[in-house]
Amino acid sequence: MADIFHLDNDVFRSYLACGTVIIVKMMALSLFTTYRRFKYKAFSNPEDTKRPVTKHEDVERVRRLHRNDLENIPVFLALGCMYIATEPVPSTAIWHFRVFAISRILHSISYLAGIQPWRVLVYSVGFLVNASMAYHILCAAL
Template identity: 55%
Template sequence: MASAGLSFGNPVFAAYAAYASLVILKMFFVVFFTTYTRFSRGVFANPEDVKGNKGAVARLDHPDVERVRRLHRNDLENIPAFLAVGLLYVLTGPSPGVALWHFRVFTAARCLHTLSYLAAVQPWRALGFGAGLLTTISMAVQVLMAGTL
């Protein structure tokens, strides 16, 4: 069993830290893509943001902007849960190989979900969402089994 410490000497924590950083960076990509979409479509949420952007309008219903916002909201609903449960999972002292696959699958699933959402492609978007959710649930169950109620 791997050391359950929160140090980079623990291979499970090191893997968690790397994959957690990747999904956070992926989430920031969506933030920047939202900004790009707003500027490229000339659509902003607040009237003060329109100033200085010739031809821009303030509206909350542009389909392209709203698609990226829904993607971002989905990230905000799923990635923090992975970060919290993943950290607790590290503390259970899981097998490094099993833990690494949990982290890899979640990260790949969220990337697949993002690309599929932006391209409006089903069933890939649902598969990416489901794989990430199941991975987080798997870790949560293992944390529950390791804890006492």
């Protein structure tokens, strides 16, 4: 097996770039949640406010989106790393990574805006990317 986990490998470099973009997007959602908590004075812990703990739909929407990222992005990161180890066709692998990253960005936009059916469609694209990588990994490993 060639040394594939290095910056001279276009596939690995694309994985790093796309992975970093979606992780930074996920981190930004944490800041956005905090912003919305202060804007709507909707805190989840009694020690954070002198008022009773309250919920606000705009805060909860960002929290649900963030939880969705926490359920899907680690799967992509793990599968992507295993996928690289199978030494896939570079153009195919790079497109897998780019399409997933773009789908997560579009998913966030459509989730925050409450736009259906776009939210489920772009979510499905990301899911299919992960399924495609899993299939390729299993075919290579078995």
